[in-house]
Amino acid sequence: MQVTIVGFWHAFPEAGEAASGYLLEENGFQLLLDCGSGVISQLQHYTELSGIDAVLLSHYHQDHVGDFGAFQYYRLLEPVLWPEKQHQTAVYAHREDEEGFQRLFYKEAVQPTEYRAEEPFTAGPFTITPTAVKHAVPCFGFRIETAGGSLFFTADTSYLPELEQAAAHVDVLIAESSFYAGQDGSFAGHMNSEEAAALAKRAEAGKLILTHLPHFGDHTQLKREAESIFSGPVELAAGGLKINIS
Numbered sequence: 001m002q003v004t005i006v007g008f009w010h011a012f013p014e015a016g017e018a019a020s021g022y023l024l025e026e027n028g029f030q031l032l033l034d035c036g037s038g039v040i041s042q043l044q045h046y047t048e049l050s051g052i053d054a055v056l057l058s059h060y061h062q063d064h065v066g067d068f069g070a071f072q073y074y075r076l077l078e079p080v081l082w083p084e085k086q087h088q089t090a091v092y093a094h095r096e097d098e099e100g101f102q103r104l105f106y107k108e109a110v111q112p113t114e115y116r117a118e119e120p121f122t123a124g125p126f127t128i129t130p131t132a133v134k135h136a137v138p139c140f141g142f143r144i145e146t147a148g149g150s151l152f153f154t155a156d157t158s159y160l161p162e163l164e165q166a167a168a169h170v171d172v173l174i175a176e177s178s179f180y181a182g183q184d185g186s187f188a189g190h191m192n193s194e195e196a197a198a199l200a201k202r203a204e205a206g207k208l209i210l211t212h213l214p215h216f217g218d219h220t221q222l223k224r225e226a227e228s229i230f231s232g233p234v235e236l237a238a239g240g241l242k243i244n245i246s
């Protein structure tokens with residue numbers, strides 16, 4: 001599987017960038033994980049919108065779904081303007097917030113499907129297991145596996161010991177690091193760099209990608225802080241960063 005980081009910012013995208021969004025590709029199947037503000041614009045640097053086979057959403061904060069409205073409009077226009085490209089896009093989301101789930105429906109163009117905690121499902125070549133995380137609103141992390149590799153995406157969460165098992169032995173852990181070492185983000189349902197690294201260490205992940213990065217401080221400090229705890233490779237999320245998992 002190949003992962004392309006489309007966006008990684010906490011809360012809102014900085015100029016020319018995007019909030020949470022990750023393009024996962026395997027055997028030509030394209031899965032968009034989260035669709036935060038700025039994602040639909042940035043995504044087109046890496047693929048055509050018509051190529052997206054599935055969208056998977058962690059929760060209904062705008063930095064994770066803010067551009068889903070743009071995607072709905074694309075889906076509405078596609079059969080009119082580019083009928084030759086028309087195809088189905090599956091959308092997977094939770095119903096712990098019914099209002100948020102209902103907002104995903106859009107005429108005939110978008111019909112979401114519910115996922116539930118700890119009930120694995122498949123989207124093309126991906127097997128996805130949602131795990132409830134600890135955030136200000138209902139939110140899910142995902143273990144995503146293919147025949148060739150595995151990753152865990154924490155979405156937005158404060159430190160939750162259960163994630164050590166959910167993410168056990170993944171090749172790549174994409175973990176949110178909204179705060180620096182010593183700062184307590186749990187009041188808002190977020191982790192800091194030390195907690196992200198502790199999760200990677202206890203889960204024995206192969207590699208740690210720090211994401212959902214804050215709008216303050218020097219991000220290279222987050223990397224140094226994480227490296228002081230987790231002995232495996234650590235990288236900072238960046239727009240366009242590609243990670244091969246095999």
Ligand SMILES: [Zn+2]
Nearest residue numbers: 059061135156
């Ligand atoms: Zn959130």
Ligand SMILES: [Zn+2]
Nearest residue numbers: 011061063156
């Ligand atoms: Zn967020």
